[in-house]
Structure formats: structure tokens, C-alpha cells
Amino acid sequence: MKAPDTGRFDEHDLATVTEHIRLAVANGATVGKYRLEARLSEREAETADQERAEYLRDYVALLSRACDEVEPPLPPASARAWPSDRVNAAALKARVDLVMFLERRGVRFVKVGRRFQALCPLHDDHSPSFSVDPELQRWKCFGACAVSGDVFDFVQLADRVSFTEAVAIVAREATCPV
Ligand SMILES: [Zn+2]
Numbered sequence: 001m002k003a004p005d006t007g008r009f010d011e012h013d014l015a016t017v018t019e020h021i022r023l024a025v026a027n028g029a030t031v032g033k034y035r036l037e038a039r040l041s042e043r044e045a046e047t048a049d050q051e052r053a054e055y056l057r058d059y060v061a062l063l064s065r066a067c068d069e070v071e072p073p074l075p076p077a078s079a080r081a082w083p084s085d086r087v088n089a090a091a092l093k094a095r096v097d098l099v100m101f102l103e104r105r106g107v108r109f110v111k112v113g114r115r116f117q118a119l120c121p122l123h124d125d126h127s128p129s130f131s132v133d134p135e136l137q138r139w140k141c142f143g144a145c146a147v148s149g150d151v152f153d154f155v156q157l158a159d160r161v162s163f164t165e166a167v168a169i170v171a172r173e174a175t176c177p178v
Contacts, residue, residue: 006065007058017066028144030122031071032157036147038063039156039163071160089152089167096174098137098151104173105158120145122157 006014021034038060045056099109099116109116110128120130120141129143140148147157155166 006062009058009062014062014065017062018069021066021070025070028124030145030157031067032122032160033145033147034063034067036153036157092167092171093151096151096170098139099132099134101151101174
């Protein structure tokens with residue numbers, strides 16, 4: 001597959017951003033954090049004015065290529081067999097309890113007030129900085145990751161897969177017996 005065109009950014013910019021991510025990862029951040037940032041920028045580009053949208057798309061391409069340099073994406077072999085285009089993501093999400101889903105993945109929560117807290121499974125965490133809001137069915141890492149999201153965002157970051165693959169993985173893990 002041809003690497004996306006990074007437009008206004010050149011190879012020097014790519015090297016700079018790649019080095020930045022490499023350093024951040026060496027200090028405990030995850031590449032997933034930057035992949036999520038790219039995805040959020042992609043989302044923002046959908047509603048931005050034309051000039052800003054073009055800038056954001058170049059930025060997303062730059063960031064994605066830098067992420068691939070630091071940590072090449074895993075092949076989606078685990079998700080290939082599942083007909084993910086048949087799965088309605090919103091309907092699936094409504095059926096999945098985020099705390100239960102994460103506990104099945106080995107995250108151990110403690111209930112604090114109305115939230116559930118745990119060591120962050122996305123970075124090397126030593127004090128519980130990962131929090132789930134069971135009402136909103138959203139998680140947030142207040143530590144090194146400094147990102148938040150829903151069950152699909154989590155799987156995308158943890159497994160380094162696309163949204164479509166994440167939906168397939170959630171569908172499989174949420175329905176298979178313990
Ligand atoms: Zn974290």
C-alpha cells in the first residue's frame with residue numbers, strides 16, 4: 001500500500017515528528033495516543049472549513065506515517081474472519097458493559113464513588129490513573145496516555161487496529177463465553 005501523501009509536510013517534518021513520538025514512547029507514552037490524536041484530527045477535518053480541513057488531512061497523514069515508523073501496525077489477522085460490516089457498531093456498544101468487557105481483558109477495577117478505577121492497561125502505570133464512567137460507558141486515562149474514549153477507541157489503541165477491526169473484536173469478545 002502506498003504511504004499517504006503528507007502534502008505540505010516534507011521528509012524533514014516526518015523525521016522530526018517520528019523522533020518526537022519515539023522519545024515520548026521511551027518516556028512511557030503509547031503510540032496509540034498519537035494514533036488516536038490522528039483519528040480525532042481526521043474527525044475534525046470532516047467539519048472544518050476547506051483550508052483547515054486540507055491542513056488537518058496532511059497532518060493526519062504525517063502523524064500516521066510517523067506512528068507506523070515507530071510501531072508498524074499489526075496485521076488484522078485476528079479480526080479477518082468476522083463479518084464486521086454486518087455488525088451495527090452502535091447497537092453493539094449499547095449491549096456491551098465497558099467495565100465487564102475490560103475485566104475480561106484482565107483489568108482489575110476498584111469502585112471509587114460512581115466510577116471504576118484501575119491501573120491503565122495502555123501504559124506502564126503504577127498508580128491507578130485509568131477511570132471508567134459506567135453511566136457514560138466511557139474511559140479516561142489521567143496518566144501518561146491522557147486520552148479517553150469508548151470501547152471501540154480502547155480496542156483500537158490496545159490492539160492497534162482500525163475502527164472496523166475493533167468493532168469485530170468487541171463483537172467477538174462480548175459474545176463469546178467466559
Ligand atoms: Zn494510560
